[in-house]
Amino acid sequence: MEAELPAAMSLGFAKLADAAESTARDLLPDWEETAPTPVHGDLRAENCLTSFGQVGLLDWEMFGLGDPALDAATFLHWNGQLVTGEGADSWLDIYLTSFDHPGMETRIALYRCLLPLRDLCFLLDGVIRWRQMPASADAVGDNLAYLQATLTAAWQRAAAALGVQDEQLDATVYSLFDLRTEQR
Structure with missing residues (x-):
């Protein structure tokens, strides 16, 4: 380019x-030790339904195997005007507690830089x-x-x-x- x-x-x-x-x-060592897992591939607010404390995801054509840290970072990136400051930190804390992936927080930070x-x-x-x-x-x-x-x-x-x-x-x-x- x-x-x-x-x-x-x-x-x-x-x-x-x-x-x-x-x-x-x-941060390459964190990536090398990460096995691909099922990911949504297009995680953004428009593809989320919430009702009675439950979340449903729509729009699965980008589904595949990948790094769930990229899904999380992409969600925060595309929804930066909806999820800001403490809200983003809270969302990220909840997301991180639902996954047992070593280095997830570090990889999310990397993707957010890239x-x-x-x-x-x-x-x-x-x-x-x-x-x-x-x-x-x-x-x-x-x-x-x-x-x-x-x-x-x-x-x-x-x-x-x-x-x-x-x-x-x-x-x-x-x-x-x-x-x-x-x-x-």
């Missing part, structure tokens, strides 16, 4: 990728594809400011989750869009 980005952004992305690799490498980078990669991939389309700059029009703000926010979340400082963030994000309009 770095080869598709402007030079300044490639350097910033490389910092994020290096931080993610370092974080994952440090998920914002995954979001950024999806956005960057879309922007790269957009830049390669012949008339794409005209199609974006009034949404350019929204796209820039969305990408900037995603970059900031990924950098914060990985503990990476990037003083040139705004300039690098905007360079993606400025470069595309110059190519027209």
